[in-house]
Amino acid sequence: MVEVDKSAPRVAILGTGAIGSAVVHRLLRGGYDVTVWNRTESRATELVAAGALPARSVREAVSSSTLIFLTLKDYAAVEQCLTQLDRDLSGQTIVGMYTGTPGEAWSAAQRVTRLEAQYLDAGIQASPEMIGTDAATILYSGSRHAFEQHRTTLELLSRPRFVGEAPEAAAVWDLALFGLWYDAQLGLLRALDAARDAGIDVLDFSHTASTQLGHVVAGLSATVSEMERATCPPGPADLTEHLTVVRHLIDLRVGRRLGDGGLPEVAARIEALIADGRGGEGLTATVG
Numbered sequence: 001m002v003e004v005d006k007s008a009p010r011v012a013i014l015g016t017g018a019i020g021s022a023v024v025h026r027l028l029r030g031g032y033d034v035t036v037w038n039r040t041e042s043r044a045t046e047l048v049a050a051g052a053l054p055a056r057s058v059r060e061a062v063s064s065s066t067l068i069f070l071t072l073k074d075y076a077a078v079e080q081c082l083t084q085l086d087r088d089l090s091g092q093t094i095v096g097m098y099t100g101t102p103g104e105a106w107s108a109a110q111r112v113t114r115l116e117a118q119y120l121d122a123g124i125q126a127s128p129e130m131i132g133t134d135a136a137t138i139l140y141s142g143s144r145h146a147f148e149q150h151r152t153t154l155e156l157l158s159r160p161r162f163v164g165e166a167p168e169a170a171a172v173w174d175l176a177l178f179g180l181w182y183d184a185q186l187g188l189l190r191a192l193d194a195a196r197d198a199g200i201d202v203l204d205f206s207h208t209a210s211t212q213l214g215h216v217v218a219g220l221s222a223t224v225s226e227m228e229r230a231t232c233p234p235g236p237a238d239l240t241e242h243l244t245v246v247r248h249l250i251d252l253r254v255g256r257r258l259g260d261g262g263l264p265e266v267a268a269r270i271e272a273l274i275a276d277g278r279g280g281e282g283l284t285a286t287v288g
């Protein structure tokens, strides 16, 4: 059943790909008037049939709305849409909802500010089917006023988190979190690849790999506390012992498809700390 909210702002979604379509469906279910524009018009047809209002141009979509989401592929697409706007958009909020760099977020904020609108940059920690569920987290940065003004609407899409007034803050969070996933997943793939090549049963190996990955999660609060207090106790091994293992891993990974994962740089960093008399400290010292 549609939950009708008479005080809801008019919303425009520019870019009706996978994420944009999921956002449109959730807002329509919330009783919002939603205007849609997509570069390839035919890809918005289904949304119009579901109740969205079609706009013939970027300008038309923006002029009809107070809250505008740019759910586009990348910053190049965002820039192309923003360059089509030249009028005073005071009182309106533009949300850049795409995966981009901190520099791109900053540039988007500058462009939007020149149009007199408020800007929010959004980092999407969710897949399209998660939009509108508690499993989705969307990170926002930029105008705190815009975030508070539109909080009710943003809460329909995910658990919204405001992570800072610097427009690039959400992009830093977003990329750092993606980086965490890539490092862990690629680390797992490197380990499984090496085990399989040595004739080891990867299913059997995976049970112990799971325990090993769990150690990272279990040690998270201790690691954060070490960073905050700038103390780096050795834990299960000190830097001298870590260096031996890291060098063995570099040997194991020579010539492999996924490369060495940057371990030579890590070894060089540990060597420098040992030379500095810090060999008895733990791994957190590498970022201390």
Ligand SMILES: NC(=O)c1ccc[n+]([C@@H]2O[C@H](COP(=O)([O-])OP(=O)(O)OC[C@H]3O[C@@H](n4cnc5c(N)ncnc54)[C@H](OP(=O)(O)O)[C@@H]3O)[C@@H](O)[C@H]2O)c1
Residues within 6 Å of the ligand: 014, 015, 016, 017, 018, 019, 020, 038, 039, 040, 041, 043, 071, 072, 073, 074, 076, 077, 078, 080, 081, 097, 098, 099, 100, 124, 125, 126, 127, 128
């Ligand atoms: N899908 C996910 O699971 C997921 C998860 C996290 C973050 N993200 C990020 O969210 C953003 C959107 O992802 P998506 O999955 O919705 O992508 P998508 O399905 O490929 O949709 C991309 C949208 O951008 C439009 N577009 C591309 N280039 C354009 C241009 N130059 N001018 C105007 N419009 C342009 C496309 O229009 P056309 O239809 O005309 O091509 C389409 O509407 C991306 O930055 C992605 O990295 C996605």
